[in-house]
Structures are given as C-alpha cells and as structure tokens.
Amino acid sequence: MKKITMRAAICLCLAMLLIAGTLLYVFRFFRDGGDWVSYPANSHMYSSGLPSSGAILDQKGVVLASFREGRWQYHDSSAIRLATLHAVGDKEGKIGVGALNAFADKLTGYNIISGARPVFGANRQLYLTLDSEVCRVAYQAMNGLKGTIGVYNYQSGEILCMVSAPSYDPTDPPLIEDGDERYEGAYINRLLSATFIPGSTFKLVTAAAALETLPDIETRSFNCSGSTVIGNMTITCPQAHGELDFGQALTVSCNCVFGALAVELGADTMTSYVDSTGLTDSYSINGLHTAASSFDFNTGEVGELAWSGIGQGKDLVNPCSLMVYMGAIANGGRAATPQLISSLTTKDGLKLSIYLPHRTSRLLQADTAETLTRLMRDNVINNYGEWNFPGLTVAAKSGTAQSDTSEANNAWFAGFLADEAHPLAFVVLLEGGGSGSGAAASAANQVLQAAISAGY
Numbered sequence: 001m002k003k004i005t006m007r008a009a010i011c012l013c014l015a016m017l018l019i020a021g022t023l024l025y026v027f028r029f030f031r032d033g034g035d036w037v038s039y040p041a042n043s044h045m046y047s048s049g050l051p052s053s054g055a056i057l058d059q060k061g062v063v064l065a066s067f068r069e070g071r072w073q074y075h076d077s078s079a080i081r082l083a084t085l086h087a088v089g090d091k092e093g094k095i096g097v098g099a100l101n102a103f104a105d106k107l108t109g110y111n112i113i114s115g116a117r118p119v120f121g122a123n124r125q126l127y128l129t130l131d132s133e134v135c136r137v138a139y140q141a142m143n144g145l146k147g148t149i150g151v152y153n154y155q156s157g158e159i160l161c162m163v164s165a166p167s168y169d170p171t172d173p174p175l176i177e178d179g180d181e182r183y184e185g186a187y188i189n190r191l192l193s194a195t196f197i198p199g200s201t202f203k204l205v206t207a208a209a210a211l212e213t214l215p216d217i218e219t220r221s222f223n224c225s226g227s228t229v230i231g232n233m234t235i236t237c238p239q240a241h242g243e244l245d246f247g248q249a250l251t252v253s254c255n256c257v258f259g260a261l262a263v264e265l266g267a268d269t270m271t272s273y274v275d276s277t278g279l280t281d282s283y284s285i286n287g288l289h290t291a292a293s294s295f296d297f298n299t300g301e302v303g304e305l306a307w308s309g310i311g312q313g314k315d316l317v318n319p320c321s322l323m324v325y326m327g328a329i330a331n332g333g334r335a336a337t338p339q340l341i342s343s344l345t346t347k348d349g350l351k352l353s354i355y356l357p358h359r360t361s362r363l364l365q366a367d368t369a370e371t372l373t374r375l376m377r378d379n380v381i382n383n384y385g386e387w388n389f390p391g392l393t394v395a396a397k398s399g400t401a402q403s404d405t406s407e408a409n410n411a412w413f414a415g416f417l418a419d420e421a422h423p424l425a426f427v428v429l430l431e432g433g434g435s436g437s438g439a440a441a442s443a444a445n446q447v448l449q450a451a452i453s454a455g456y
C-alpha cells in the first residue's frame with residue numbers, strides 16, 4: 001500500500017511538472033514567438049541572417065533599405081546611408097537597435113495565428129518616423145565630430161532625427177580594429193544606448209528641484225565671486241558673476257549658485273528628482289530600450305554633491321532621456337514618449353498596425369515647466385543670441401562637459417521650440433565640440449531649420 005501511495009505521489013509530481021512546463025511554454029510562445037522566429041538561423045524567413053523580404057522607409061516614403069534581387073540594398077545617396085545607419089541597421093547585425101535586426105519580425109510578417117506564413121503575404125513596408133533629409137542635415141552639421149543629434153515631436157512622440165556618429169557606409173563596412181579611434185563606438189546608437197556627463201544641461205534638473213522645494217527661490221539674490229569652497233572641493237565659474245537672481249544664475253550657468261543649491265537641497269532630494277524627471281528611466285521605443293542615466297549623490301562628501309548638482313562628477317545622462325525631459329518642460333510637465341515606427345503596411349499599402357502616442361508620467365509640475373520655459377527662452381534671448389536661430393522661438397540650455405576621449409570638452413545643446421505649431425524638442429551632443437553654445441547650438445539651428453522647411 002505504502003509503495004502504491006509513493007508511486008502515485010511521484011506520478012502526481014511528474015504530471016504537475018508537465019502542466020507547469022506546458023503553461024510556461026504557452027506563455028513564452030505568446031511573449032517571445034516573434035523573437036524565436038526572428039532568430040537568424042531560421043532559414044525559412046532569412047537569408048544570410050536578415051529577413052528575406054520587406055523594406056524600411058522614412059516617414060515620407062523614402063526607401064532607406066529594401067530586399068531586392070535577393071539581397072538588401074540601401075539608399076543610393078551615401079550621405080543618407082551614413083545619417084540613417086544606426087536607425088536602419090547593418091547587414092552584419094552589429095548594430096543591435098537597427099531596424100533590420102530589431103524589427104525583423106515585423107518585416108517578415110510573423111504573427112501568433114498564422115506563424116511564419118503571413119496572412120497578407122510577405123514583403124512588409126516598415127515606415128519609420130524619421131525624416132531622412134533632416135537626418136542628413138544633422139549628420140552634416142556634426143562636421144565630422146562624434147556624438148548624436150535627436151529631434152522629436154513632444155506631442156506625438158515621433159522621432160524625426162536620430163543620428164549617431166561615428167557612422168560608416170553600410171554598403172562598404174570598414175574592418176574596425178580595436179583601438180581605431182576613427183570608429184570608436186561606431187556600432188552604438190549614442191542617442192538611445194549610451195550615457196555621457198551632462199555638464200550644465202543638468203542644471204535644468206537642479207533648477208526644477210529648487211523651484212519645487214525652496215519656496216523663496218525666485219525672490220532670493222545670490223553673489224558669485226568666481227569660486228566657492230564647498231566641503232573639500234573648490235567650485236569655480238569662468239568669471240565672477242556678481243549679484244544674481246535665480247533666473248540670471250541659470251542664464252549665465254553659475255556653478256557656484258547651482259553647486260550650493262544642490263547641497264541645500266540635499267542628496268535625497270536630488271536623487272528623487274533624477275527619478276521623477278524621468279532621467280533614470282529606460283524608455284521603451286517600440287521595444288528598443290534606452291540606456292538609463294545614472295547618478296551618485298550619496299557619496300557623503302558635500303563637495304561631490306555640489307559638482308553633481310552642476311552636471312559633473314558621477315552624473316551620466318542618456319541623450320534621449322534628456323530630450324524627453326526637454327519635451328516635458330515644453331509641454332507643461334508631461335511629454336509623449338518617443339516612437340520610431342510610424343506604420344507597418346503590406347506592399348500594397350494596407351496598414352497592418354497603428355502606433356498610438358503614449359505619454360510619460362508627470363516629470364515636473366506645470367508651473368515649474370512654465371517657469372523653466374520662460375528662463376530657457378531668456379537664455380536664448382539674453383545669452384545665446386536670437387540671431388543664431390532666425391525665425392525660430394528656441395528655448396534652450398547649453399552644457400560643456402569634460403570628455404574622456406578628447407582634450408576638447410563635450411558640447412551639449414538641449415531644448416525645444418516654444419511654438420505650438422512646431423512642437424519639437426531636441427538634443428545635440430558633440431564630443432570634443434568645445435563650448436555648448438558654439439558648435440552644438442549651430443548644429444541645433446541647422447537641424448531645426450531643416451525640420452521646419454520639411455513641414456514639421
């Protein structure tokens with residue numbers, strides 16, 4: 001009897017394991033089926049590791065890459081190929097977030113019901129939100145420097161421009177050897193997948209924390225003598241800024257004021273603000289996950305906390321997250337989350353999917369967003385110069401950050417158009433680009449002018 005009970009128990013255990021295994025399989029089939037079928041070794045749908053049908057187009061229908069005559073072929077213009085490499089992807093699969101690799105299941109038409117035999121036939125047309133001409137202008141505006149430029153519509157979420165450099169021509173990929181500086185990080189999409197020291201663009205986060213935490217901040221007056229000692233660190237400005245109010249301190253980007261404010265706010269408040277402003281989030285852009293920014297305000301050393309509050313120290317910011325934060329400032333505290341796929345159609349133009357805008361959580365209060373918009377607009381009028389952005393109502397903050405790879409500093413310029421008719425937010429990072437209000441601001445102007453000319 002004992003023996004039978006024992007055997008029954010073993011059978012029951014095996015049956016439960018079988019049921020659990022089946023449930024796990026069914027769950028993973030629905031969740032991961034697209035990835036399984038996209039596996040490059042699947043010769044039913046792939047040739048040489050790529051989907052053997054389909055096309056990748058920009059928002060206006062310009063074909064960036066298509067499967068013709070038994071192989072993937074790119075746009076005829078090398079300037080467009082260089083500018084859209086990281087969005088379109090490479091045939092070798094080294095650029096993981098490129099559409100050829102990341103959206104392979106969409107190009108093949110795989111679905112849960114009919115599997116690898118698409119209901120509406122193969123040869124899918126994947127329309128990206130990018131405008132290839134705006135990307136081309138952006139790549140050219142980077143003038144051979146490494147870095148990234150992103151522009152997106154903060155109301156719809158559409159990314160118009162996503163350029164990362166160094167790039168290369170995917171029709172003739174270079175043999176990149178370790179340590180070859182020309183191609184350092186060439187396979188990385190710097191907008192989505194990298195983080196950098198933000199420099200003074202980060203003062204917009206410290207400013208938001210100050211506006212929402214210190215009730216008298218806008219009526220205070222500060223005095224900058226050009227340097228101040230906080231803890232065991234000396235915080236310096238390029239020159240003595242003298243008497244300042246809060247807005248003027250942001251306009252001249254006073255390190256002494258913002259370092260002291262970060263210490264007054266404290267490590268916990270700064271930590272909670274990098275979370276609430278969305279910087280430490282990883283955004284999912286049609287399933288592509290951005291790199292999360294990282295900070296360490298809790299080193300226990302107030303001097304380090306001061307440097308972190310002005311965007312140096314251990315601060316590392318993802319350019320895309322900073323661009324979304326710019327969108328949220330422009331849009332009353334919440335912005336659309338970025339998206340890269342505009343639509344997916346059959347080759348006859350039948351739409352197979354719709355991508356609806358999603359919004360971020362509230363990244364800052366509405367009145368803080370309004371105040372920062374006014375101050376960033378003042379920055380352009382009083383500091384960077386309206387004449388540098390003819391016809392545009394740019395609101396922006398520049399940043400200059402030490403570079404790991406170059407003697408010249410990294411240049412940032414981030415902001416938005418304070419213009420309901422053109423709801424565009426942008427980020428420009430030029431590695432070794434020097435001062436943010438120089439080359440990076442000029443690149444921002446060129447890209448924004450191209451976007452407006454193209455009707456965005």
Ligand SMILES: [Zn+2]
Pocket residue numbers: 224225226237239240241253254255256257
């Ligand atoms: Zn100062």
